[in-house]
Amino acid sequence: MSALTFTLKSPAQQRIDLSPLTPDKLAGKSIADIGAILLQSGKTKLRTDEVFAISGDDSNGIVFDNANHKLDYIGSGMKSGKITINGGAGSYLGFQMKKGEIILNGDADAFAASGMADGFIHIKGNVGDFLGAAYFGERKGMKGGTVLVTGNAGERAGDQMRRGLILIEGNVGAYCASRMLAGTIGILGNTGEYLGYGMRRGTLLVTKTPDLHATIQDCGTHTLPFLNLMFKSFAALPSKFSKINQNRVQRYAGDLANDGKGEILVLQ
Amino acid sequence: MLTKLTGGRIYDPAHQIDGKIMDIYIRDGRIVERPRADEAIDTEYDIRGKVVMAGAIDMHTHIGGGKVNIARTMLPEDHRGDPVAHNEVCRSGCGHAVPSTLTTGYRYAEMGYTAGFEPALLPVNARQSHLEMADTPIIDKGGYAMIGSDDYFLRMLAAKKDQNAINDYVAWILQASQCIGLKVVNPGGISAFKFNQRWLDVDEQHVHYQITPREILKTLSRAVYELGIAKPLHVHGNNLGVPGNVGTTLKTMDTVEGYPLHLTHIQFHSYGAEGDRKFSSGAAAIAEALNKNKNISADVGQILFGQTVTASGDNMRQFANAGLGSPRKSVIMDIECDAGCGIVPFKYKDENFVNALQWAIGLEIFLLSEDPWRIFLTTDHPNGAPFTTYPHLIRLLMDKNFRNEAFASLNLDAQAMSTLTSIDREYSLYEIAIMTRAGAAKLVGLHDRGHLGIGGAADITVYTDDPDREKMFTTPDYVFKDGELVVRNGKVVKVTWGATHVTRPEFDRSIEKDLKQYFDKYHTMNMENFKVNENEIADGGRGKIIVQEAKGRREKTV
């Protein structure tokens, strides 16, 4: 068995919705069946084999080669298996993902891990805005699982995040953790303005002292035993986060405008 | 063009026809006499063995206007779950809790409904309501103008203006807003909330106007009666949803002193405060009062489980309920010193004690109310459930076993508080035809609808008799709207545009002098622009107005 591999034939003008191509949806299908699956692009529907050269037979491990930022909804709603993307990914990577694993060797566009329920996403490049945020109108963003970003993340990362873990090795843009409800976001790089704006609950772990707005207030320096547990849980991750072992933090809490039970922990 | 429906089993309660095999002839949108033998039948439908009823009429459904559209706008996540693709006949849209206007029309028609009435049309927002209803295809529509918390009326009442003056204002409002009925929501309460009153019972005074809901109800029900408007005053009472509000509702029945009164979504007003959780069924008391007071009618406002959204003019109560919403968001508005609105998404759950009991209370009211001419089948769409659940609701009423099975899966504490399973009644097809056709037409005052008599509009629904009543009422074989076949096998085959029903009791035109001054002094719109012109509804050739008779003033006061 070799990985079911989709190699993009040529760069697309219009974004292509790849939500039909997940391991669980392709299980048991022949290459011919898969080739005939229609993918929305612009106003038209393209056959999968028009868009991709298809090879391999193991739908439990899908590979997209030569991929780019016009390929949306990769791994959307996926329930099992693994998707590896070589190149880049468009928006909605792992949208409302239920389980499984996505490895992106490249950058992703906006709304990656939006509404994600469980599973693991590793973005080895940068990711756009609204990482782990909610679909429009919904009150909860990411609800579980782990997202690891080796590069930088855009604005509003973790907006309305409800549960789960986002670890960003690089920098994050403005309004990271806006309206966050719960869960944990770790950031090793720089943070943008209005960090934790409207944060209701949840934990932000940063290594550099951020500029904070007035409704997030200092609660002093503390040694927090739970950090031991947390860093232990990071140990197996392919990430710089696995090296952290320190439980002394400056604790800021807020956003007081929004009941104020979130925390920003700055590693000392 | 002559069409014959051959051999169907007819249920036409307006003519006391209960399952008789008859032929129906249609010409130019009307039901006609059997033609002469030499007249050619252009189209014949062999419907032998099928059940035939007039097109169904939803006498209370929120299908157009500000709060409905706010509900639509604020729920993209709900639409996303029910996208409606276009086909060769129908345009696309969205379904579920608050469908897009086009989809609303299609889905009503596909269930055999040929008319629906927006029960809370704010006069100040009438133009929008009619615009939305104009974009609702196939079915006929109409609105009940909502007053009773508007400053102009409350001023008149506080100033003890003569009933004739009130009647003139009511008639003017109906004309200006192009409506067929009059509605009052939480009488006086919407206004009271703007003065920071959080509660208003039937005999409590409004802090500013020093008047009570009782006076409002009495005056308006009398106005409706004296103007000869067929549709009794449509009342959403005080204290909606409040445990123990059954007392308020019984008092509300008394306020009108014998004038006709329609209590809408009465389920939400039939709660006791007994038991450990201080929430119990008041259905028995309500049904008993309904059975006794022949001047009172009601629709139920049944709740059914699942996600929906509540949209109401009652911003006082919606504000109080906003915290219970799911997902947790709400829009609460004060509107133009005229009305208000509140929109709160809601998810009714069968494992929830209160929701489960609400479900049982609604069904108890249906089953304990003896006169199907005075009780109507509604979910208060979308407040209790989307209108697309009607076939399911019909099955609950017609099939005791089905009902009892559903009951058995409810919250156990709620089961213990309900006597539903002790009620053996099953609605007959004839009774369903009364509730959803003949009775509804009579109530609203649609003289040419809701029946299959000669001269009636050919709004006709043909079903395959199926012991699974949900299936039967979900997928009619044929639906004719004004004589045209619009639905076949539960799918729209032709899109037509229904009419808007209004009524126009006469009034003293000179009242506009005072009204104009009032508008200029206090309002932010011109009185002339407040009025919706008939041409606006007929605009684009897709709408027309049908004026239903109002039999003039009956007993003028001196």
Add this chain to the structure above:
Amino acid sequence: MIINGVTIDDTFAEAFGMRGTRVIITAQNLKWAYNAANAMTGFATSVIACGVEAGIEREMSANETPDGRPGVSILMFAMGSAVLMKQLETRLGQCVLTCPTAAAFSGIDSGYPEITKINLGKNLRFFGDGFQISKKFGGKRFWRVPVMDGEFLTEESTGMIRSVGGGNFLILAESQPQALAACEAAIEAMKKIPNVIMPFPGGVVRSGSKVGSKYKTLIASTNDAFCPTLKGITNTQLSPEIESVMEIVIDGLTELDIRKATRAGIAAACALGAENGIKRVSAGNYGGKLGPYHFKLRDIMSDESLNDIAPGVTA
């Protein structure tokens, strides 16, 4: 059977099914872990009046515990799940939540066929008055409750399994000091066995009981057949030279754990031998009618396989 001059009676200990759980308590150092654990397992000798039987199982080094601090594991047993859950919450709340630097974690997550999740800190979190914070690591939920010394950290739940309580043996000796010395030796040896506790003071109970009493309201009373001062007036089980009898009661997560502990304990007592006044080892039972578990002393003492450390016994 005679070991080192000590007669092993041909009898059995009769034990009951119980519900058992393990909790790991950590703290800044062992001293404070013990302070919490001792309090939590205090007054927990017998279900008859304490609700639960509890004890410290063993010490844990920093690299064994979830939060990397030193700690101890405690076992707690009760006759039913409801009472166990209630006692666990009460004791955790009064003895660990209150104890400076102490934290509590689940001690049973896997390794048993049927594990029921029971509340550990789940309801204690409300002490946080809304300021409590939940965190989930490795599929397990933890609560951080702000308290005056920092944060009380507790796992949300721990595992409860069907286990065995009331394993026992009696040491019959020629004098009270000799009986006690044998018990001490037995307890020392038994403490090395995982998954068991000996819930009585110092692991030893002197007030062995029988079922029933002349007083209608009492369900148990002194085991007069083993009371040396009554030798002449009761239907005694004691030979004339026996002056003192002491009992060791064992609760264990499994039947096998109790067998191992029993063997280790009797062996240690017997090592002192008849020359130190240890004459007999017996066990308490009710004729086999009440408890489903029968620990036959002679079988246990002849079963060499019990010396092995069984797999899966790590805490």
Add this chain to the structure above:
Amino acid sequence: MENFAQAATIDGVACPACGLLCDDLKIQRDEAGVLNVVEKKCAKSVAFFERPYREKSPQINGQPAKLEEAIAEAISLFKHAQHPLISGLSTDIYGMRAVMNLAETSNATIDHMNSKSSMRNLYVLQNSGWQITTLTEVRNRVDLLVVVGTDIVSYFSRFFERLIWNQESMFGQDTATREVVYLGGRDLDTSAGISPNGTKPTVLPCDKEKLPEVTAALRALISGKKLVASEVGGIAVSDLQKLADRLHAAKYSVLAWISSSLDISHAELTIQNITGTVEKLNQTTRSSGLPLSGNDGDVGSYNASSWISGYPFRSSYRRDYPDYDPYHYNTDSLLAEQEVDAMIWVNSYNPARLPPESDVPTVVIGHPAMQFKQQPAVFIPIAIPGLDSNGVQFRSDSSVALPLKQVRAASFPTLTEVLSAIEAGVKA
């Protein structure tokens, strides 16, 4: 049928030049069709009504063309596009209906020229909802007006005249005692906030970029939280606390903002702090938000789109059903990414609102006075609702829709006529 060749004085004219949609204007028309606003004028209404009427023919690539030719050209551009966009959408409800029909038939995405600001409010509506009020309520009830981040009059000239300093109010309030507070913004024209009895408004200025912090602080104070900071965005916390106390004491406070003036990124979060403040206040007293918008028909446009498709603008018919993605379906990024390959730009009211410059072939259907820097592929001048044709427009508060009346003779086709012709061609 009115004879537009006759001079006339027209009362009660509704003015769609801004979202207040004042319908108390008096307009004079001379025999030549020249219009003068004679009563209740403001700069915007004068610009709108008094701009001289000029005949103008459609254009293809800047060259005059017949209407049929221009429509044919638009059809060929639109029909073959892989992802067409209809943007601008400055029109009335009748025009929007035609937009929706064409959008569905051509599988187009739709967006409004003001969507960047409209979405700030719509995001709030869709996420948390809000508690708001309407113009007549403000006119008759407000006792404390807090204006956030704007002076209002730069956008809505007659706001104070019509809604705050009105002489009479329904409930006997002495309107001159109404209090006005400007919170945030710089260099505001606060003169309109001076009461007729000379009382000056409270002005608490700050940079717009600090409004997220200032509104958060106010909400925290309203909720009874204590702030460590002594000033926020240059405003003393003690001043904010005074404002919080006044809000708690007011009987019907109104917190007004203008989404287009809140031109800071992620402004919806700031608006949520305003609406959150209102929500908190309503636990004990009455308070309402007042989102002001409605210019270029944006409120009517999203309302009509919502009832027809379920979604406001920034939605699309490129699938067989409407879908909604306000992040991606926005004109600027669709053009920048070349995701769309043909655009129709609809602009009825304000000729200055040009389509964004891009390489994407563009059909402009709009105000005859539009002057282009970048010549569109096709330009079709149309009748202006409320001037050259009848129409219906929604007011800022979304609760009131008013008829727009034709007030002069005009030879331009309506947007509906043009779009319906294009739709017929796309369908064929």
